[in-house]
Amino acid sequence: MSERIISCSAAIAEALTEEMSRDDRIFVIGEDLVYHGGIFGQFKGLPEKFPGRIIDTPISETCIVGSGLGAALTGMRPLVDLHFADFTTCAMDEIANQSAKIRYMFGGQVKIPLVIWAPDGAGLGAAAHHSQSLESWFIHTPGLKVVVPSEPADVKGLLTAALRDDDPVIFFQHKKLFAKEGPVPEGEYVIPLGKAAVKRSGGDVTILTYGSGFYLSTEAMKELSGMGIEAELIDLRTLKPLDFETIAESLKKTYRAVVVHEACLTGGFGAELVARISSELFDYLDAPVLRVAAKDVPIPFSPPLEKFVLPSVEDIVKAARQVTYR
Amino acid sequence: MRTGASEQEMKGKKTKPINHIKAYDSETLLALYQKMVTIRKFETLAGELFAAGKIPGFIHLSIGQEGSSTGVCSILRPDDYIITTHRGHGHVIAKGGDLKRMVAELMGRRTGYCKGKGGSMHIADFSLGILGANGVVAGGFPIIVGAGLSIKLRKTDQVAVCFFGDGASNRGPFHEALNMAAIWKLPILFVCENNCYASTTRTSYACSVIDIAARAKGYDIPGVSVDGNDVLAVRHAAAEAVDRARRGEGPTLLENKTYRRRGHFEGDPQRYRDQKEVVEWEQKNDPILRFASILKEKKLLTQDLEDKIAAGIDADLKEALQFAEQSEWPKPEEALEDLFFNF
CATH class of the missing domain: 3.40.50.920 (Rossmann fold)
Structure with missing residues (x-):
């Protein structure tokens, strides 16, 4: 498998392009996606490649996550983009009470193929509402898988695995990492969840x-x-x-x-x-x-x-x- | 703050003529009747089992609200979705839920719908499009938006129904969901069961509007208030909204005005209301009695048939109870199953 040096942002777009081409149930939903390509530009090019499958929403985190969950329960495989991990607070019921618990409390009747994308971290002078690292909250909530990648290759491999997973995965990528570059394998590349x-x-x-x-x-x-x-x-x-x-x-x-x-x-x-x-x-x-x-x-x-x-x-x-x- | 019910609040009490009866054949009408009686008898049984200490936790009954659940679900297809609330037994039964697996779940048995992991407030049957009862007030709104979006993306003509109470319409998710469903014209029916109380608080104290349906105006979608204890009025209004949704014209907010005859939960001391109010609704505005009297007037229901239907339901419930009581408890270690699909 050949590798090139690309950024985390490019790795994200690559993983999504490959997976969305492979599986038409995958779609991306969140704020500022279609014209802006995501608040960090991480979805650039996707709206043109997959018209109708990159969906802009109102500023409405409760319903962004909830709509991802409802779609996951009814045959789709969404990735919801929360802009900033800090805004998980606005959708906490949908993440912690609903997405995390539905499979279990209904006795395993249903799969929940949902990826919650939540850029986190400080170091950009973004202050208290745009800089937190909140992974502990979600680790402490049974039912969620929690991914925190570092290098571009990890981002690609773990995002691919998350999109193929049948449980809710919350994906915290540090926002300073979007521009980080590193060697990333071309083509299909999967890093199993739960492997250090x-x-x-x-x-x-x-x-x-x-x-x-x-x-x-x-x-x-x-x-x-x-x-x-x-x-x-x-x-x-x-x-x-x-x-x-x-x-x-x-x-x-x-x-x-x-x-x-x-x-x-x-x-x-x-x-x-x-x-x-x-x-x-x-x-x-x-x-x-x-x-x-x-x-x-x-x-x-x-x-x-x-x-x-x-x-x-x-x-x-x-x-x-x-x-x-x- | 008022303590009694105002005339406006109680307008659901005004007995409107059941005026759509000519549009239905006797089979449909009797099926509606049977479904309502099934829900009533199921809820009554659940109340008795709870009082006898056979149901752990707490339960919320929908006695007196059968017109809403039955009227709405009667026009849905098996592949349509519903999501419901802590007071959801009636909706699950109306959508075709299995009585045996329901009683078993209420009693915490491994043969229950959720293998004993959910209980009264968390019954789901995904094979019937029942996306679950939900323990969080207003928890269903964002999820139903997702079901509606999924229908749109998959390009089917299904519809998705969100049952909720007057209390839920004061929470943020209601407003976010109506807005999102409206901008995308999602095939959703938001069904408010305004039963005059949110837990122990009167709707007139807690809501800024008398008709919850008026809140539809803020989202530029149709808002319709009907007499929720008139099963045909509910069915008629729901049918219009469902047709509209299937045509791709977007969501509707339907308000079924009804009354919660039981406490918020079984065992609720109900210090917030005069029992005379409850008795008055029971005697003058019972959805089943009202419908039965019309059916009898039209000679569609005789005493014999009424007895036969009641006996059939009693037998089904007896069987369901036996099934549940004879079912095993879950093994303690089963608490560790069903968390992750894979890993």
């Missing part, structure tokens, strides 16, 4: 991360390498279902771990990972597992404030040195 990737091997400490944390961690690992600390980097990619096997395999080699995520610390996914590691892998640990995360405040606007609140490369380096006692 070991993106760099190392024997001294395991860094568990996802989404934007992947890029911070990659930077940190370069610094750590200069200090003689070789980190193993696991990009979790899907948080629910979680690939704990890959985590365990790595920890049985490194005996140390640092969790990195952009979401705020308290009640974040890091807490779940640390709890699980301590209960299942305690005997393998040579140090407490540390978390690197945003501080527990809403995301502030002014650049020095925002930078202070978000996790940094230095935070990761510090944590990795602490757990390796170096």
Whole structure:
């Protein structure tokens, strides 16, 4: 399979083009899609290729998600675009009470092939209502699969898998990643949901991360390498279902771990990972597992404030040195 | 704040003549009658089972509202969709739901519609186009928009019906859904069952309008208020709206004015109303008695036939109850099944 260097946005459009050509039940619904190509331009070209299947809506998040769900229950395979993950709050009933529960509470009568696309993350000076990382809320809601990709190839492979999945998938892509470029396979490319990737091997400490944390961690690992600390980097990619096997395999080699995520610390996914590691892998640990995360405040606007609140490369380096006692 | 019912609110009480009767053959009329009695008897049984401690949780009965569920569903095809509410048993029965699987679900058995995972407020039968009862007031609106959109994208002539109460029309999803259905001319029938109470609160206190149908004006779609205890008036209005939807002319808001004779839930002490009001509706404006008297007047229903129909339904319900009582409880571990389709 040949690869080219393309952006995350191009990877999204490519996955959708391939899947929509393959399956005419797939459609995309949300605000600012047809003329604008999506608020981040990620759907450019699709309205022309698939007339009538890229559907503009009013500003009406409740009904955007609800209409995706209703269509999924009646034979279609929609992707709903929420503009910003922050706006999941306006459709919380449709996501958490309806999409997540309908299959279960009706005794498994129906499939729900629904992808909820929710760009998340800070770092753009977008302030408290356009910068959150909310994956924990949805991980804590049984019935939803939660995907947080980092690199363009992951975006393509995971989006393809999500579109083929018969359960509701909430797809958080950091909005700073839309322009990120990287090698992406041409043609059909599927990354199964629930499979983490070991993106760099190392024997001294395991860094568990996802989404934007992947890029911070990659930077940190370069610094750590200069200090003689070789980190193993696991990009979790899907948080629910979680690939704990890959985590365990790595920890049985490194005996140390640092969790990195952009979401705020308290009640974040890091807490779940640390709890699980301590209960299942305690005997393998040579140090407490540390978390690197945003501080527990809403995301502030002014650049020095925002930078202070978000996790940094230095935070990761510090944590990795602490757990390796170096 | 008023405590009693105003004349305007109670206008559903005014007994209008059932004036569409000539348009129907006796088979159709008797089927409507039978369906209404089935719902009444099912609800009565459910109330008794609940009082006897045989139904866990809580249940909401639709006694007195059978004209609305029966009238609307009687003009739907098997492939049309409905979505309903916490007070949804009647709609499920009217759309063809299986009594055995319903009673079993109410009693939490593994043979129930949802294998005991849903209960009274979450009965669905996707094979019959029943997209489910919903425990969240107004939860059905956004989903029915999706069903309507799906119909449009698949280019079929199905219709989708959303049953809801007066209380739900005060929530945001109602307004978002009417707007979206209107701009896309979706084949949807929004059916408000205005039963004078949202939980323990009078509709006249909680709604800015007397007729919920007036809210259609804000979305430039037809809004029709009918006597919800006149099953033929409901059927007639629903038929017009459904025809309109099938022709691609868009949604309609239909308001069936009725009355909730039971408490919000079984066991509700009902401190918010005088029981005289309930008795008055029961005696003067019962949808089944009203329809039966017309059928009798037209010599379509005799006492013998009435008894025969009642006996048939009683036998079906007895069988349903036996089925449920003899059914196994779910195994505890089955709580872990049916979450994800794949993984």
